[in-house]
Amino acid sequence: MKFSESLKKNRDFQIVYKNGRSLANRYLVMYVMKNGTDRNRVGISVSKKVGNSVVRHRLTRLIRESYRLSEEHFRSGYDLIVIARTGAKEKGYHDVESALIHLGKLHNIYV
Numbered sequence: 739m740k741f742s743e744s745l746k747k748n749r750d751f752q753i754v755y756k757n758g759r760s761l762a763n764r765y766l767v768m769y770v771m772k773n774g775t776d777r778n779r780v781g782i783s784v785s786k787k788v789g790n791s792v793v794r795h796r797l798t799r800l801i802r803e804s805y806r807l808s809e810e811h812f813r814s815g816y817d818l819i820v821i822a823r824t825g826a827k828e829k830g831y832h833d834v835e836s837a838l839i840h841l842g843k844l845h846n847i848y849v
Contacts (some may be wrong), residue, residue: 741809745781745817754781754817761844765826765834766801768841769819776814780805784822797822797834804835811839813847 745751758771773779782801784794801820805812812818820841826834842848 741812741814742778742780742805745779745819750779750817751781751783751819754819758817758819759845761841762823763837763840763844765823765829765837766841767821767823768838768845769817769821770845770847771817772815773817774815778809778812778814779817781817781819782822783819788822788824789827793827794822797826800831800834801838804831804838808835808839808842808848811848812842813849816847818847 745754754769754771758769760767760769762768782798784797786794788794788797801822820838826837839848
Protein backbone atom coordinates (compact mmCIF):
# COMPACT_ATOMS: atom_id res chain seq x y z
CA MET A 739 0.00 0.00 0.00
CA LYS A 740 2.13 2.84 -1.28
CA PHE A 741 -0.32 5.67 -0.60
CA SER A 742 -1.65 4.36 2.70
CA GLU A 743 -0.66 3.32 6.18
CA SER A 744 -2.22 0.81 8.54
CA LEU A 745 -4.41 1.60 11.51
CA LYS A 746 -3.04 -0.55 14.30
CA LYS A 747 -3.79 0.94 17.69
CA ASN A 748 -7.07 0.24 19.44
CA ARG A 749 -7.32 3.93 20.34
CA ASP A 750 -7.27 4.89 16.65
CA PHE A 751 -9.96 2.32 15.86
CA GLN A 752 -12.16 3.63 18.70
CA ILE A 753 -11.86 7.23 17.47
CA VAL A 754 -12.99 6.23 13.97
CA TYR A 755 -15.83 4.09 15.35
CA LYS A 756 -17.04 6.99 17.49
CA ASN A 757 -16.65 9.89 15.05
CA GLY A 758 -16.75 8.29 11.60
CA ARG A 759 -19.63 7.57 9.24
CA SER A 760 -20.51 3.96 8.57
CA LEU A 761 -22.18 2.35 5.60
CA ALA A 762 -22.59 -1.33 4.86
CA ASN A 763 -23.45 -3.79 2.15
CA ARG A 764 -23.86 -7.56 2.17
CA TYR A 765 -20.22 -8.44 2.77
CA LEU A 766 -18.49 -5.44 4.34
CA VAL A 767 -19.00 -2.49 6.67
CA MET A 768 -16.88 0.63 6.15
CA TYR A 769 -16.26 3.44 8.63
CA VAL A 770 -14.78 6.62 7.16
CA MET A 771 -13.42 9.71 8.93
CA LYS A 772 -11.21 12.56 7.73
CA ASN A 773 -7.77 12.45 9.32
CA GLY A 774 -6.28 15.80 8.29
CA THR A 775 -3.26 14.34 6.48
CA ASP A 776 -2.53 13.61 2.84
CA ARG A 777 -2.53 9.84 3.34
CA ASN A 778 -5.16 7.24 4.04
CA ARG A 779 -4.93 4.98 7.05
CA VAL A 780 -6.66 1.62 6.64
CA GLY A 781 -7.72 -0.82 9.34
CA ILE A 782 -9.24 -4.22 8.69
CA SER A 783 -11.30 -6.10 11.25
CA VAL A 784 -12.60 -9.66 10.96
CA SER A 785 -14.44 -11.01 13.98
CA LYS A 786 -14.28 -14.53 15.35
CA LYS A 787 -17.96 -14.85 14.40
CA VAL A 788 -16.88 -14.99 10.75
CA GLY A 789 -14.86 -18.18 11.12
CA ASN A 790 -11.68 -19.79 12.37
CA SER A 791 -8.27 -18.16 12.01
CA VAL A 792 -7.68 -19.55 8.51
CA VAL A 793 -10.92 -18.00 7.25
CA ARG A 794 -10.30 -14.69 9.05
CA HIS A 795 -6.76 -14.33 7.70
CA ARG A 796 -7.91 -15.21 4.18
CA LEU A 797 -10.57 -12.50 4.31
CA THR A 798 -8.06 -10.01 5.70
CA ARG A 799 -5.70 -10.74 2.81
CA LEU A 800 -8.52 -10.42 0.26
CA ILE A 801 -9.61 -7.05 1.64
CA ARG A 802 -6.04 -5.74 1.87
CA GLU A 803 -5.21 -6.84 -1.68
CA SER A 804 -8.41 -5.44 -3.17
CA TYR A 805 -7.71 -2.10 -1.47
CA ARG A 806 -4.05 -2.14 -2.54
CA LEU A 807 -4.91 -2.66 -6.20
CA SER A 808 -7.53 0.10 -6.25
CA GLU A 809 -6.07 2.56 -3.76
CA GLU A 810 -5.13 5.14 -6.39
CA HIS A 811 -8.89 5.61 -6.97
CA PHE A 812 -9.58 6.38 -3.29
CA ARG A 813 -9.34 10.00 -2.19
CA SER A 814 -6.56 10.83 0.27
CA GLY A 815 -6.88 12.12 3.80
CA TYR A 816 -9.20 9.54 5.37
CA ASP A 817 -9.13 6.90 8.05
CA LEU A 818 -10.93 3.79 6.79
CA ILE A 819 -11.98 0.76 8.78
CA VAL A 820 -13.27 -2.20 6.81
CA ILE A 821 -15.15 -4.86 8.75
CA ALA A 822 -15.95 -8.23 7.17
CA ARG A 823 -19.43 -9.61 7.70
CA THR A 824 -20.22 -13.31 7.93
CA GLY A 825 -21.63 -13.26 4.39
CA ALA A 826 -18.13 -12.66 3.01
CA LYS A 827 -16.82 -15.92 4.45
CA GLU A 828 -17.12 -18.01 1.30
CA LYS A 829 -16.79 -15.23 -1.28
CA GLY A 830 -13.93 -14.82 -3.70
CA TYR A 831 -11.67 -11.93 -4.56
CA HIS A 832 -13.97 -10.29 -7.13
CA ASP A 833 -16.95 -10.25 -4.76
CA VAL A 834 -14.88 -8.67 -1.98
CA GLU A 835 -13.34 -6.15 -4.39
CA SER A 836 -16.71 -5.09 -5.79
CA ALA A 837 -18.12 -4.74 -2.25
CA LEU A 838 -15.17 -2.53 -1.25
CA ILE A 839 -15.52 -0.33 -4.34
CA HIS A 840 -19.28 -0.11 -3.81
CA LEU A 841 -18.75 1.19 -0.27
CA GLY A 842 -16.10 3.63 -1.46
CA LYS A 843 -18.58 5.04 -3.96
CA LEU A 844 -21.31 5.30 -1.32
CA HIS A 845 -18.94 7.28 0.92
CA ASN A 846 -17.93 9.46 -2.08
CA ILE A 847 -14.24 8.65 -1.60
CA TYR A 848 -13.87 6.42 -4.66
CA VAL A 849 -13.20 8.39 -7.84
